[in-house]
């Protein structure tokens with residue numbers, strides 16, 4: 001790790017102000033499980049860290065509209081095992097518990113999970129070109145090993161995926177991210193929080209520099225009856241997703257009243273298309289319908305060689321997750 | 329080249345295995361390095377140093393964490409327990425005893441981490457099925473592949489915990 005200074009901040013105002021003061025190379029640190037890892041590889045070399053764990057973002061609380069607020073520094077473990085989350089948002093609990101390990105979930109925070117960076121091997125390897133790490137240097141994955149890379153929404157500049165499981169469930173649940181920054185506080189719908197790489201793969205999210213995540217809000221509707229989080233990976237635990245599917249259904253008899261599907265491991269952000277979902281409302285919940293849905297959700301998918309298998313895998317995983325959700 | 333003035337060291341206080349310990353360290357010292365290099369608590373092992381193996385597992389406020397990915401400065405005010413803090417004098421912790429009885433190690437390198445994770449699992453009151461035990465213990469890799477006996481030791485502890493005997 002490089003040398004750096006560290007302060008423990010006591011208020012969000014102070015955090016945002018301090019972050020702004022030294023314009024360049026400061027980072028918030030929460031659980032540390034991604035940042036410290038990247039610092040050890042010298043991918044991140046901050047001058048100063050602001051420890052945000054003393055801020056009062058460490059609670060899960062009910063919202064007036066019957067939703068649930070997850071404080072930014074609540075751990076992934078405390079979130080997944082929380083009574084309300086287990087009862088009303090089992091999709092989220094399952095997604096979180098499918099990620100990382102017990103130890104890591106005990107450290108990782110909900111805010112940090114949103115901000116975790118790609119696991120692209122070249123991003124980690126400072127000896128190779130990578131546009132995300134060093135804009136303009138090139139993308140080693142395009143012509144290199146790209147088994148874990150994106151099949152949707154990628155650009156010539158970057159084909160990395162967002163590695164989070166939690167975020168895939170949050171996308172299906174239409175969560176909202178609460179942030180605060182120099183110019184005040186704002187709410188960002190989860191689907192607008194992460195971005196596609198385009199010409200600026202160095203930017204993972206639409207956060208402004210210095211903006212601090214304070215909470216994640218879940219709306220009342222949690223799809224606690226018909227849901228599934230299906231994670232396909234190389235071993236059944238402690239591995240990132242090759243493809244993952246968060247599926248949620250609302251069913252009346254055999255008619256689809258609401259359908260939400262979001263995908264992990266296939267793009268630079270959780271992949272969900274509400275306009276496709278709209279087309280399937282009031283259709284019959286059958287394997288054929290789900291197959292047609294899957295085709296539309298991954299329309300335009302493109303492989304880069306090693307990851308070609310993901311196209312078929314994604315299609316089959318979507319159908320399987322929806323059928324499991326339906327049968328619940 | 330511009331040199332920045334970094335505050336080199338901080339005096340911190342850690343609650344370590346039941347006693348309060350003072351230490352002067354740099355901000356970039358991980359909890360793992362603080363334990364091993366400053367307190368000579370070398371029971372906690374460094375395997376990967378990247379959160380991928382679990383050899384460095386310790387308990388913080390009763391929960392298992394990877395000490396390699398945590399800064400010592402950020403653990404002030406928390407109760408830290410390492411494998412050295414589990415036994416009561418000459419009496420081994422029941423989990424340590426179970427690991428001996430089930431011959432749950434070969435080289436022993438992963439063992440302190442496995443034991444701390446097992447104590448953490450008991451504190452969580454989880455592990456009701458063999459699948460759940462395996463999943464919740466998957467953060468501890470055993471290079472010798474002693475998993476079969478590790479599993480037996482953990483399962484016995486979980487069952488005893490369920491039936492009320494520690």
Ligand SMILES: Cc1cc2nc3c(=O)[nH]c(=O)nc-3n(C[C@H](O)[C@H](O)[C@H](O)COP(=O)(O)OP(=O)(O)OC[C@H]3O[C@@H](n4cnc5c(N)ncnc54)[C@H](O)[C@@H]3O)c2cc1C
Pocket residue numbers: 027028029030031032033034035036037052072073098099100101104107108109110111112113114115116163164165166211212213214238239240241378379380
């Ligand atoms: C071996 C290993 C396996 C893993 N497996 C999985 C997996 O299978 N699935 C999965 O989803 N994840 C997995 N993870 C990733 C893990 O979930 C993330 O590292 C974790 O969620 C990050 O949270 P943190 O609090 O530790 O973040 P930190 O490391 O503290 O911070 C990460 C980034 O977020 C920023 N940040 C943190 N909090 C805030 C905030 N409130 N506002 C603004 N910025 C903030 C920091 O500045 C930093 O840039 C794995 C990690 C490891 C090491």
Ligand code: SF4
Pocket residue numbers: 118120121122123129130131132133138139140141142149157158159160201
């Ligand atoms: S895919 Fe993205 S992160 Fe990976 S090497 Fe290319 S630019 Fe870097």
Ligand code: FES
Pocket residue numbers: 373374375376377378379380381382383384385394395396397
């Ligand atoms: S040394 Fe910490 S997980 Fe391997």
Ligand code: FES
Pocket residue numbers: 432433434435436437438439469470471472473474
């Ligand atoms: S006993 Fe050798 S690594 Fe587990």
